[in-house]
Amino acid sequence: MKKLLLPFNDTKYSIYYYEDIVSFVKLLKQRPSKIWGLDIETAKAHSDTRAGLDPYLSKIRLIQLYDGDGNIFVLDCLNLAYPDFKDLRLWITDKKFIAHNAIFEITHLELLDFKDMDITCSMILGIMCDRAERSPYDGDETVSYKGFSLQALAKKYLSLDISKTLQVSDWNSPVLTDAQISYAAIDTIVCYDLALKLFKKIKKYNMLKSYKLFKRMLHVISEMQLNGMEVDKNKHTYLIQRWKEAESTAYLKCCKYFKDINLNSPKQLATWLANNPRFKNILSAWPKTPSGSYTFNRSEISDFIRIPEIAALMHYKQYSKLLSTYGEGLTRHLNPVTGRYHTQFNLAQVRTGRLSSSKPNLQNMPRDNAVRSMFCLNPANKCKYIVADFSQIEMRVAGALSKDSYMLKAYTNGDDLHTLMAAAITHKHPSAVTKKERQLAKAVNFGFLYGMGAKKFITYVKTSYPDPITEEEAYRIRGIFYETYAEYIAWSNQQRIKAEKLGFTRTPLGRLRKLASDEIYTKAVNTPVQGGAAEVLFISMIRLRNNIKRLGYKAKLASCIHDEVIVECKDWDVDAVTKLVEESMVFGMLKLFPDAPVNGLVEAHSALSWADAKL
């Protein structure tokens, strides 16, 4: 044991540094604190560049615990054996912790078998406060404040400057310097103080329910991130080969029309268009980007898509997109230890309360069967993917929130709202509605739900429907939407009035989103609906994970895509867990909206691959 004195922020702290876990735990037990600041330092355990950050490529070097009363206990794990942690695990079970970016601590500690720790995340508190206090239109008064790192939030909320220069120091070094140990200790103090301050704000803003849901999600996310998604690399390689061939064919065709032009440069394309005599007569009708240059956005220029030059260009862009985003580049995210994609799920970042996914983003994989079938389990492991979807979750949440009797009646009867809308537009009986008409109605429902204008609807239809519609027709259809969902429209207007008065809107569980005045018309309506759908999903996933653990099934969450969950499950438990998934999702809906109709709410299937489990 080594004791260090740490003067920091006008206070004197004591650091107790241990290399022996028995005395470490013995001392911890003497402290009365129930809430502890927690941080870990990790060292590289692999040559990969991500080593030190990725739980599979790192080893924990230090565990730092702050008792909230001037004492920091630091355990150096360099020379500890795995079974040693038993006493620490036991000590941890009835304590609460505070960490910054708790997902990092949870995922790393999970691999040492520290399960379901009660951790508050100061980063999530910080993001939630930010979303409540600042719309993107507000800018940011704190110039140096950027992102939600501990350093940034310490400066913003505690007016503290903490150095991060030692973070990248060598945590593999056999002997750590006093400066390194002090650096490691400071983070626990700062995140402890930060969380106390931010937690008061959360209560003041009435966001406790919402925060508690996020907190419970930490373990769900940790499970998904650690589990990851398995891919069949051969399928991917084959796919890339096919895309490359298609791209080069398309490129050769483009060469006839575009001389010395980078097809990936919108700027060069715009110049080419402006100077091409063939386009002289239609140039005035060519749509433009917000900043005023000619656009080559596929959905904006659907009027000109039949012109050979444009058709060739679009064909090239299609494969160029696939190759650049879903080609070879994707594989750099494969984990060298597990061979899987361990996506990062970002909690609380999205203003409506959804999750987002990055490195790689698994939430925007092409719907293409060939792509999704590369997410495929090895049959030798005797596992299946269970894929379950909410059916039309946002429409259902819209109905539940507004209590629109037309929507609720349809869901109660098991009717399809898109088919009903198609029937209303065409004056047909629902049973006579064609596939094409339903497709248009789908665009009607999705578009007008959040206040789309008739004009935009025309271009929107062009992308999702084969035949164009006239302006007159667009206004007529908009009228039908407003009549059909009159109660929903009334609720929408109420939401707008409320948001105008308060300057913010909330999700059903109370997550606050500040809105600038010109955001209100659409976002005051969208946020409760999209946010409500996210909250339903969160409740469902928490329930599902708890029940899988409680009942001892061999299954783990693998991913989620806004209204869809993917579970990896041992063959012999697939039937039982599929039922559990369905039950959990219905439970999530009813927990948030007790009166919601739930027939046809969930669809679930299982198979070796993501593609096959969707059928």
Next chain:
DNA sequence: CTGGGGGGCGCG
């Protein structure tokens, strides 16, 4: 050489 904005596009 890096960072950031714009344009574009994949998903829900």
Next chain:
DNA sequence: AAAGCGCGCCCCCCAG
């Protein structure tokens, strides 16, 4: 008066 929403990642291009 008019207004779909929510993301992340790719490439280009320009500023520092």
